[in-house]
Amino acid sequence: MIMDHFHNNDLEYVVDDPFGDDLFREDEPQRNDDLDDAVDSEFEDDFESSKPQTDTSALEARNGKDIQGISWERLNFTRDKYRETRLKQYKNYENLSLPRSELDKECLEVEKGQTFYDFQYNTRLVKSTIVHFQLRNLLWATSKHDVYLMQNYSVMHWSSLLRHGKEVLNVAKPIAPTWQRPGLLSKSLSRVQISTMAVKENLMVAGGFQGELICMYLNQPGVAFCTKITTGENAITNAVDVYRNHNGSMRIMVANNDAKVRVFDAETFASLNTFSFNWSVNNTSVSPDGKLLAVLGDSAECLIADANSGKVTGSLKGHLDYSFASAWHPNGQVLATGNQDTTCRLWDIRNLSQSLAVLKGNMGAIRGLKFSSDGRFLAMAEPADFVHVFDTQSDYVKCQEIDIFGEIAGISFSPDTEALFVGIADRTYGSLLEFNRRHCNFYLDSIF
Known part of the structure; x- marks a missing residue:
């Protein structure tokens, strides 16, 4: 297992946030979320800090609430658009560069x-x-x-x-x-x-x-x-x-x-x-x-x-x-x-x-x-x-x-x-x- 990115003495818990604004900045290289030791959430921080974090029930989900409680209606993009962008820009970590065309x-x-x-x-x-x-x-x-x-x-x-x-x-x-x-x-x-x-x-x-x-x-x-x-x-x-x-x-x-x-x-x-x-x-x-x-x-x-x-x-x-x-x-x-x-x-x-x-x-x-x-x-x-x-x-x-x-x-x-x-x-x-x-x-x- 490659360990270059981690040091035992100062290791932080990995709580990578996929919601960072940089995902949508086309002029910047996409960061590999997996490799960040710890990434602060930039998504909805102001909104989340102003209200209690609530759980989500099956009934609420059936009535249209996002199962994770994400308020997509308050954002500048839809869930489908975010998913489309995420799939395009996510970079999977690789150790071996064997050909994968087949x-x-x-x-x-x-x-x-x-x-x-x-x-x-x-x-x-x-x-x-x-x-x-x-x-x-x-x-x-x-x-x-x-x-x-x-x-x-x-x-x-x-x-x-x-x-x-x-x-x-x-x-x-x-x-x-x-x-x-x-x-x-x-x-x-x-x-x-x-x-x-x-x-x-x-x-x-x-x-x-x-x-x-x-x-x-x-x-x-x-x-x-x-x-x-x-x-x-x-x-x-x-x-x-x-x-x-x-x-x-x-x-x-x-x-x-x-x-x-x-x-x-x-x-x-x-x-x-x-x-x-x-x-x-x-x-x-x-x-x-x-x-x-x-x-x-x-x-x-x-x-x-x-x-x-x-x-x-x-x-x-x-x-x-x-x-x-x-x-x-x-x-x-x-x-x-x-x-x-x-x-x-x-x-x-x-x-x-x-x-x-x-x-x-x-x-x-x-x-x-x-x-x-x-x-x-x-x-x-x-x-x-x-x-x-x-x-x-x-x-x-x-x-x-x-x-x-x-x-x-x-x-x-x-x-x-x-x-x-x-x-x-x-x-x-x-x-x-x-x-x-x-x-x-x-x-x-x-x-x-």
Whole structure:
């Protein structure tokens, strides 16, 4: 992962604002929003400061209110005009300059305009923030009413039922681990800038910008375990995951910029294994049966490895740039990978010679991928503005396109698939968007 733009000592939270006036100044070069450490909002600042920032309900949206609360009627341009200009001028960040002229020909022709999830609510009481422009796994839903997200130095819990936000963990303060055991490599931390997180099975795991790892049980006070897994200068923790191995034991997997993947026992926090690779590892994910490991990073090639030994057993070739996201279909046979070449590739794990299909984004890299737990939908997030929800039963050709404005900090289906949450990182319009799954109920269904 390229780190030239960031310095650990003075890093600010990235809350890039896509609404800056410079987007419309044709005599000035378009800035790449992704590369600004922190950009002040220039859009509606005077107007917003003079009134309270209100949330948006489904009823208000049906009556014509913008779901993000943007007052387009007060601006000198329409939403459609702004979208048109944004699409033309947005510059996607690239690391590799491989030829991409043939890429569009590989991509599926998709039927957009579907509605699988209806807008339900948007709140600004909790605001997603991101600490690095390439990492976006900072939002997790543990139920259709419970969401965990990063807001600056706080891990926040949002209850969509109570419409209430609460701080779960403040990582700006000193953190002392509550578990002390002989041989446990735990140490106190302070002022951690969280770069990635995962919340599964009542365990929250977070990785830090300087190689930190924090583990906290949601039903227990304090942080159970925390440490620095590496001390290198370029030691950002890029991805963490909580999973069950092939024997059913719960594990924590940590992917780091030092080109290593580390495995911890989720019950004792003992270090179990370290796998080394030839490039920085940006993302890992373990297959549903706990046997296979997808490894993605600063390479156009993605790897499949044995999740127990780390031995590479296959490679996935087709992407044209670095990869940052992956997700396994619950059936364990299909793997999705997201790349800076603006595509998601789908792979049949039984035949890795070529991808099953290629799904295309509108503007930027594919930074987030999540399958619903029933395998029916694949959510695909770009760095900003667009989340695509594909119907897997249609072989991914039917798609809902969620069109918004702002950097996307994370996406998450609720475990029961009834809700989809999207975190928006923006100084003015930072918020949490909630969508509810649409069900087609017929009259005859109600009498049986």
